[in-house]
Amino acid sequence: MAFHEIRFPANLSFGSVGGPERRTEIVTLANGFEERNTPWAHSRRRYDAGVGLRSLDDVAVLIAFFEARAGQLHGFRWKDWSDFRSCAPSATPGPEDQLVGIGDGETAVFRLQKTYVSGLQSYVRPILKPVAGTVAVALAGDPKVEGVEFDVDVETGEISFAVPPDLGVRITAGFEFDVPVRFDTDAIQTSVASFQAGDVPTVPVVEIRL
Structure with a gap:
């Protein structure tokens, strides 16, 4: 795999849903108290790139970007509009x-x-x-x-x-900074009929460690 120094189109990531994710392991003891620990030193961010799609032209741009990255194979830059400065x-x-x-x-x-x-x-x-x-x-x-x-x-x-x-x-x-990410799916399913009806595809994106 490789990392491509290219940013996912910012106009498509605008309005996307996502943010930081933590991994916490919780063990409840017999007395009701909890032991909490995390194997992650850093959070990991997840996003849905499908939310920002507003037209069939946007879908075409998404598919071209997805194909050029070979699905999940290659990483790329992502602008997190809620945290990029x-x-x-x-x-x-x-x-x-x-x-x-x-x-x-x-x-x-x-x-x-x-x-x-x-x-x-x-x-x-x-x-x-x-x-x-x-x-x-x-x-x-x-x-x-x-x-x-x-x-x-x-x-x-x-x-x-x-x-x-x-x-x-x-x-x-x-x-200003971008987040290193990859697609979290090897398949993007789109339908002209459903998109025109307001049903946009789900396109998960996940942060990667470098």
């Missing part, structure tokens, strides 16, 4: 949105990440597929120039500095 959905990404590391004077490569905070708890999500041209980086609040002071690998989510950041320097970044 380092900041709030209504804001514009800035270079101080997310903390991605602390300089040690030696390390020059850091991975983009997004932190979700609720109360005293937080979750750090690795960002593997930033969108080209959207990544802004700052060292201790000082914005840096892409292509001169740092580079971005949009296939891995890594940022590389020309000079390793000094010891204790906060490395922050703002960006």
